[in-house]
Amino acid sequence: MARTLDPEAHALRRDAFVDAAQRLIQAKGYEQMSVQDVLDELGASRGALYHYFDSKAALLEAVVERMVDAVTEVLEPLVADPAVPAFEKLQRVFTGITDWKMERADLLRAFMTSWMSDENVLVRERFRRHTAVRLTPLLARILRQGKAEGAFSVGSPDHAAAVFVALILGANEMAIQLLVARQAGAVTLEDVERTITALGEAFERLVGVPAGSWPLPDPALIRYWFA
Numbered sequence: 722m723a724r725t726l727d728p729e730a731h732a733l734r735r736d737a738f739v740d741a742a743q744r745l746i747q748a749k750g751y752e753q754m755s756v757q758d759v760l761d762e763l764g765a766s767r768g769a770l771y772h773y774f775d776s777k778a779a780l781l782e783a784v785v786e787r788m789v790d791a792v793t794e795v796l797e798p799l800v801a802d803p804a805v806p807a808f809e810k811l812q813r814v815f816t817g818i819t820d821w822k823m824e825r826a827d828l829l830r831a832f833m834t835s836w837m838s839d840e841n842v843l844v845r846e847r848f849r850r851h852t853a854v855r856l857t858p859l860l861a862r863i864l865r866q867g868k869a870e871g872a873f874s875v876g877s878p879d880h881a882a883a884v885f886v887a888l889i890l891g892a893n894e895m896a897i898q899l900l901v902a903r904q905a906g907a908v909t910l911e912d913v914e915r916t917i918t919a920l921g922e923a924f925e926r927l928v929g930v931p932a933g934s935w936p937l938p939d940p941a942l943i944r945y946w947f948a
Contacts, residue, residue, distance in 0.1 A: 735773045737763060739787060742780040747828040751781060751835040782844045785832075786851050792821045793855040800859045807867030811928070812936055814863070819938065833897050849890050857886045864928065874929025885927055892920050896946075903947050913947045914940075 741762040745754040756777050760770060774780050796817055799810055822829055835841060861882035867873035875881040899916060902908040921935040 738770060738773055738780065739783045743784045743828065746784065746831050750831045778841065778844050782847055785844065785848050789848070789852050789855055792818060793859060795821060796859055800862050806872065807863050807870055808872045808930065810863045819942070833900055837897055837901065852890060853886050857882050860885050867928065881927065888923060888927065900947060910948055914943060917943065
């Protein structure tokens, strides 16, 4: 007789592997973490791990997807609040993402060096797709509200939201590249600040708000990440 799969137990066991990988990435870095480290952390067999994940990269993908899901779930109540004007919602979405990253700064720093490596091309692409699936509907709701309020000048909120997410993803990768370049001494803090300003200008043009209205990150926050 075929064994009956308990979905809840299956999910909990899978989550245990993701939890262990996340802890080890934060403690050691992704490149230094091995599959054997994960097995030792849980006292599990290689066969048990491969029942859920076929590679170390698949584990990384699961950790990243969990992070995306967590941040979008935090943003959902804000987006759904009818009392908050659309432009404030959009600003607070970015503030919420920034705060979420600050709370997990050690984990994110452990990712960054390996994130842009050639070996993680497929993982990055899946991350982009997963982020787009989760974030685009949230932004579309904000842009539809903003258009109705007269705050945003967008023809199609749904299509503008897709472009907005593409810009966010591009900005995220640019930030990682700048961080790596700063660590190598290849760019100055002024270069970083000017790039961030240019990104703010791009966001303003996309949604049709007045120039200078997009809030830029606190200089202390920029120095925290890049100095």
